[in-house]
Amino acid sequence: MAHLLNRSLHDRYPHAVRAEGVYLYDEQGRRYLDGSSGAGVSCLGHGNPEVLEAMREQGNRVAFASSVFFATDIAEALADDLVRHAPAGMAYASFGCSGSEQVENAMKLARQYHVDTGAPSRRYIIGRRQSYHGMSLATLNAGGHAQRRALYEPMFAGTYLTEPHFAYRYRRPDETADGYSLRAADALEETILQLGPGQVAAFLCEPVVGATTGCVPGSPVYFQRVREICDRYNVLLIFDEIFCGMGRTGTLYAAEQDGVVPDMFVLAKGLAGGYQPMSALLINARIHAGVRDGRGYIANGHTYMNHPVGCAAALKVQEIMRRDGLVARARARGHYLRGRLEAVFGDHPHVGDIRGRGLMQALELVQDRPRKTPFPPELALWSKVMQAALERGLMCYPNQGTADGQQGDHVILAPPYIVSEADCDEMVAILADALDAVLPARDAAAVNAAR
Numbered sequence: 001m002a003h004l005l006n007r008s009l010h011d012r013y014p015h016a017v018r019a020e021g022v023y024l025y026d027e028q029g030r031r032y033l034d035g036s037s038g039a040g041v042s043c044l045g046h047g048n049p050e051v052l053e054a055m056r057e058q059g060n061r062v063a064f065a066s067s068v069f070f071a072t073d074i075a076e077a078l079a080d081d082l083v084r085h086a087p088a089g090m091a092y093a094s095f096g097c098s099g100s101e102q103v104e105n106a107m108k109l110a111r112q113y114h115v116d117t118g119a120p121s122r123r124y125i126i127g128r129r130q131s132y133h134g135m136s137l138a139t140l141n142a143g144g145h146a147q148r149r150a151l152y153e154p155m156f157a158g159t160y161l162t163e164p165h166f167a168y169r170y171r172r173p174d175e176t177a178d179g180y181s182l183r184a185a186d187a188l189e190e191t192i193l194q195l196g197p198g199q200v201a202a203f204l205c206e207p208v209v210g211a212t213t214g215c216v217p218g219s220p221v222y223f224q225r226v227r228e229i230c231d232r233y234n235v236l237l238i239f240d241e242i243f244c245g246m247g248r249t250g251t252l253y254a255a256e257q258d259g260v261v262p263d264m265f266v267l268a269k270g271l272a273g274g275y276q277p278m279s280a281l282l283i284n285a286r287i288h289a290g291v292r293d294g295r296g297y298i299a300n301g302h303t304y305m306n307h308p309v310g311c312a313a314a315l316k317v318q319e320i321m322r323r324d325g326l327v328a329r330a331r332a333r334g335h336y337l338r339g340r341l342e343a344v345f346g347d348h349p350h351v352g353d354i355r356g357r358g359l360m361q362a363l364e365l366v367q368d369r370p371r372k373t374p375f376p377p378e379l380a381l382w383s384k385v386m387q388a389a390l391e392r393g394l395m396c397y398p399n400q401g402t403a404d405g406q407q408g409d410h411v412i413l414a415p416p417y418i419v420s421e422a423d424c425d426e427m428v429a430i431l432a433d434a435l436d437a438v439l440p441a442r443d444a445a446a447v448n449a450a451r
């Protein structure tokens with residue numbers, strides 16, 4: 001009797017029956033070190049009693065009150081909390097359940113803002129190749145994850161992709177780091193001009209790209225130029241910090257490290273740490289004023305908007321992160337993890353690049369290191385790494401299409417912020433062992449020699 005529609009219709013998944021701290025346990029009693037926080041979610045680790053208690057308390061008071069009829073104290077408190085700790089300029093917040101839902105809300109709000117302020121021709125959203133913004137039709141289309149998009153391409157309209165910022169793959173040998181950043185940013189201007197400057201509503205991007213290319217940061221030079229271009233053409237700037245936000249990179253917002261404030265932030269995973277499905281949209285006063293003085297209401301809404309129990313979970317997660325200094329801890333542990341990755345994989349013949357910020361680190365796997373040649377996609381190396389790591393008791397987050405959307409593999413490590421240095425050591429050791437197991441045998445010898 002198995003009626004649950006799992007992701008794979010062939011494989012049998014272990015059942016997670018218990019979770020505590022940085023570990024999950026299956027029905028056989030096997031223990032898994034959560035080296036990826038699921039997919040960048042469980043920032044506080046599992047089973048935090050204070051968060052569970054806050055949810056229970058809120059559930060006893062009001063578990064659900066439709067946002068059509070009511071506001072709640074808890075949703076107001078969470079909005080106040082987020083705005084108070086957000087980069088200057090952010091002024092209002094609303095809450096939903098998934099990242100995709102919230103990115104799509106941001107895209108729709110960008111369109112509404114322009115219509116409400118007298119520019120109804122602005123309809124295009126520009127995203128970037130090799131980025132990811134969600135699995136709804138509109139967010140898939142605004143993202144550049146080629147494999148996830150492929151099935152649905154015939155259903156897409158209204159968004160366009162520009163260049164990513166991906167120095168390992170696209171910086172020319174004769175270019176400085178800043179020179180490359182400026183060239184990548186100027187591609188946005190070209191795309192805006194191609195579409196017609198009066199037609200573009202917003203530019204959407206991840207300050208540190210997560211799933212698609214594996215922890216690829218922008219740079220202050222890149223984002224400052226992007227901000228200038230957006231301002232020049234009255235294009236709204238939306239930062240998708242669903243993965244990289246809420247402390248994951250060692251600052252509460254990843255964009256703080258680039259010194260740029262967007263018009264909207266989208267948050268999710270680390271917001272409520274997986275205790276509830278929660279996402280947030282933060283907007284600045286300019287967007288709020290445009291809509292307030294336009295039609296006066298948000299022409300978009302979802303049933304579970306501002307869900308009280310979700311808000312209670314998120315508020316408690318944020319309070320604990322502050323009280324326990326977990327963002328600084330993510331920064332320190334990220335530094336340690338990066339050091340371990342460099343020590344173990346720095347000379348590895350099949351690790352082309354080690355990159356990331358804070359506790360969002362990745363290895364890009366290559367067949368030929370000097371030439372940066374990816375492994376053939378048919379090998380499905382990413383999936384073999386995931387399986388081999390899982391068999392050895394480690395959850396990591398590999399993906400494919402890293403190099404150009406089709407080819408290439410990377411592995412993300414993004415553990416909970418409560419992770420210890422010993423946990424980091426264990427994670428890296430298991431990953432090294434898993435890589436040995438899946439790389440061709442002749443290469444394993446070279447790997448061992450390099451270690």
Ligand SMILES: Cc1ncc(COP(=O)(O)O)c(C=O)c1O
Nearest residue numbers: 098099100132133134210242243
């Ligand atoms: C950067 C980014 N944007 C959007 C999403 C989509 O979020 P969700 O899966 O909650 O819809 C994800 C999920 O991995 C993400 O990492």
